[in-house]
Amino acid sequence: xxxxxxxxxxxxxRGRIHDLASRxxxxxxxxxxxxxxxxxxxxxxxxxxxxxxxxxxxxxxxxRAKERGLTIESPPGGAVVKGDADLLExxxxxxxxxxxxxxxxxxxxxxxxxxxxxxxxxxxVDRGPGVADVDLPKLFERFHSGKPSGGNGVGLALSRLIxxxxxxxxxxxxxxxxxxTFTLRxxxxx
Numbered sequence: 001x002x003x004x005x006x007x008x009x010x011x012x013x014r015g016r017i018h019d020l021a022s023r024x025x026x027x028x029x030x031x032x033x034x035x036x037x038x039x040x041x042x043x044x045x046x047x048x049x050x051x052x053x054x055x056x057x058x059x060x061x062x063x064r065a066k067e068r069g070l071t072i073e074s075p076p077g078g079a080v081v082k083g084d085a086d087l088l089e090x091x092x093x094x095x096x097x098x099x100x101x102x103x104x105x106x107x108x109x110x111x112x113x114x115x116x117x118x119x120x121x122x123x124x125v126d127r128g129p130g131v132a133d134v135d136l137p138k139l140f141e142r143f144h145s146g147k148p149s150g151g152n153g154v155g156l157a158l159s160r161l162i163x164x165x166x167x168x169x170x171x172x173x174x175x176x177x178x179x180x181t182f183t184l185r186x187x188x189x190x
Contacts (some may be wrong), residue, residue: 045083047082050078061097065109070103070109071109075111081168084166088166090159091162096124104127107127111125118188119168122186127177130174168184168185169185170182170185171185
């Protein structure tokens, strides 16, 4: 019996260590992306096709979506924007992770592009609870997290910083019928 308890305790400790190591790794990735975006020289931005960037972000999030019983829908065809592909991928990963974490089982996360003379817009739409009114004023502030599980509160702040370093922005609106819609705005490619 004593060995069984020790084995169980060791397994629980190993699980906690793995979870902490994973969280530290995620925080390090976010901090690296933050430092890259803060030092981004706008003259270095080159035209990039968003389709492979979005596809790579979906690949990184898809296993978590499947675990939660969600699907991610992205129409074929991409838009060309001026940007840094790696940083833009981080923005899409951040938004998709949030959508998957908040979406109800069996629902879908939809990526909706819109291209016009004023630039490109990409909306990430989920059917979760949306953002609580109390969290709206601080939604894009660093270290603020409205997640019941905590969270590190840097994903949306980093995403906004990256989008602004690209001459664009990110906006939130409630999804009609319930959920959250985050829209990325990119300026026209000149």
